[in-house]
Amino acid sequence: MALIVQKYGGSSVADAESIKRVAKRIVETRKSGNDVVVVVSAMGDTTDELLDLASAVTPLASGRELDMLLTAGERISMALLAMAIKSLGQDARSYTGSQAGLVTDAKHGSARIVDVAPKRVREALDAGAIAIVAGFQGFSRITGDITTLGRGGSDTTAVALAAALNADVCEIYTDVDGVFTADPRVVPAAHKIDTVTSEEMLELAAAGAKVLYIRAVEYARRHGVTLHVRSSFNNNEGTLVINPKEGENVEEPLIVGVASDLSEAKVTVVGVPDVPGKAAQIFTIVASTDANIDMIVQNVSTAATGLTDISFTLPKSDGGKVLKALEDAKSDSGFHSLQYDDQIGKLALVGAGMRTNAGVSAKLFTALYEAGINIEMISTSEIRISVVTRADTINDAVRVVHTAFGLDSDEVAQVHGGTGR
């Protein structure tokens, strides 16, 4: 008898019919002899509708009250789902984040989980019932207030419960069949990955793969939770995200996938005096804005001028505040000027196999060169190579790299839209 945590996103419970369909699937899992804990997001567009209501009342909604408001969303979906399951003859009980013991800090809108004490969930399982838990939400023991976990919060709730309950697997249900070697909308020959390590999954998620949130993958990795990303619209096996133990013999394919991201912009700080401490000074200024810096590249300075250029990428949404902070510090820092380029695309090639294989970079650069695609920045980790190109060449880049590394499948993948909360 296994303990399975299942997470269903908003698109899987968008209306009464979807809720009944999901209820049936949950009951089947229970009847196969498993204990089942379900984490559910708010129905379809509920969150957006609640945000619209808040905007209609005030442009400056208090974080505490916004969390109180938004958590009504999961309250509705989880109660309906529990009713649907009960009407199929199986006992089910819904729990809010605080009832399920999801303890967080008090940072409204993006709270961090500090403890998981699922006493009532455990009691429900012991009584033979299916426990339905509201995703995305928790409470602060210090203030006693309701909190939300921010983007991807329901995935994180599911993983945190799976870890605390020592579940056998945490199934993340979505509207695609699993994790793909590339975005099937860009690369029709992309295929579903059967197994991926959490390390690789982290790199894919960080590089723009939307199907799982970095935070949930990190949590799963840290706590050794096995994830199973699969579709709620069929019974196919999805993608297993595993955590091989140190020294464990896992067959690691050279490359698991190619991710791309068009949400970043590039800032270049031009004419930085090439003296010790200048880069530190510049990134201290950037850090003060709380922007998420991704890639950083510093050119070699020419001896003649004693000046260098520093480029970095960051989410476009952070661009304005970073430019302002740097501009304000221009005279102190002594650089010449700033350039801002939001027409870039980022491609990342991920695979633990490249750790022991030297030819990957060369193969990547050759494939792009032969396709006439110019590389503007390069950054590497042990299991990832990222390059920045022009935004309008990124899809071509993904396709040629996907082909070059032998990832193309003969079948054409099913394409669905994605959602996230």
Add this chain to the structure above:
Amino acid sequence: MALIVQKYGGSSVADAESIKRVAKRIVETRKSGNDVVVVVSAMGDTTDELLDLASAVTPLASGRELDMLLTAGERISMALLAMAIKSLGQDARSYTGSQAGLVTDAKHGSARIVDVAPKRVREALDAGAIAIVAGFQGFSRITGDITTLGRGGSDTTAVALAAALNADVCEIYTDVDGVFTADPRVVPAAHKIDTVTSEEMLELAAAGAKVLYIRAVEYARRHGVTLHVRSSFNNNEGTLVINPKEGENVEEPLIVGVASDLSEAKVTVVGVPDVPGKAAQIFTIVASTDANIDMIVQNVSTAATGLTDISFTLPKSDGGKVLKALEDAKSDSGFHSLQYDDQIGKLALVGAGMRTNAGVSAKLFTALYEAGINIEMISTSEIRISVVTRADTINDAVRVVHTAFGLDSDEVAQVHGGTGR
């Protein structure tokens, strides 16, 4: 500095604009130097929409899950109201029923309040904030589950908080100007009552006056809470519902109002053997159905037959089950037959002054007789006289009685629709 509890119903917070309007009124009350606790219902039709969702999922919704679902309604309205108040520069904090310490028994859908421990509400007031509390909901300490109080629950929440906080007044905001001498839609000459005792208010509410729920009035009476029923659409004084102390000299008008009710039916048990214990036997059967019996009349038996008829009124919605229970017991009980009449109307004349005035009944019967209206049943309490007439004569009956007791006003009242939760 007074402590005021204000309760706003669903029609007062039906949309973003109404919420902003109500927020302004609350802030004005606070700025006048009062501590303010606000109890709020779900927005407009939210409850009905949630019930529709539940019906779409299953015809047999679990009580526990239905309560979980419905309490999302106040969560939304209270968070929006708190945001609206904060954006006017006044601190406000919203609390669910359980956060506000509304402890109930575990009877889902119609829970009774067993304790009120508004620690967090008190802390909010001490910190200078306005406390917004979800009406209609609480939690059971025994099961740890969320409960709802049933019809009129928000009024009851407000009164219970006012009692626990020892508030100076509990203001019940609605869409009418207060309690009227009769329904202004029936009697255009009806006028607002300035002051009424809770005893009279109980009789009026029991007799069909919709503006306050019996349960909230009972709670207020038992705990000595002064109610102020007033409109959220203007600043007029409404109706004060007071609790005069024993021996206190209150000027009691002869009659405070005339209520009517078309929701009841009359059951007549025909040919009951006139032997001791028969009435007890019949009403034991009726009681076993949990039906709410209102008036009971037993005719004098004729010596010739040794049989009598017993009539009683009850909500039409209880009619079916009572008839069935009596029919099933017919042979045991030995009565001849049952009659069911759902075309009756009930009129009640209420006023503490009639306690010391013998002519009230005579005046009432005369007024009805002169209008050609036949009286079918009569029942009296110390401060009320109720009569049953044909349903289609009830409005005429209310008008002639209203006039006969000098209640007609020269002004014509504003008429609004009413809502209730």
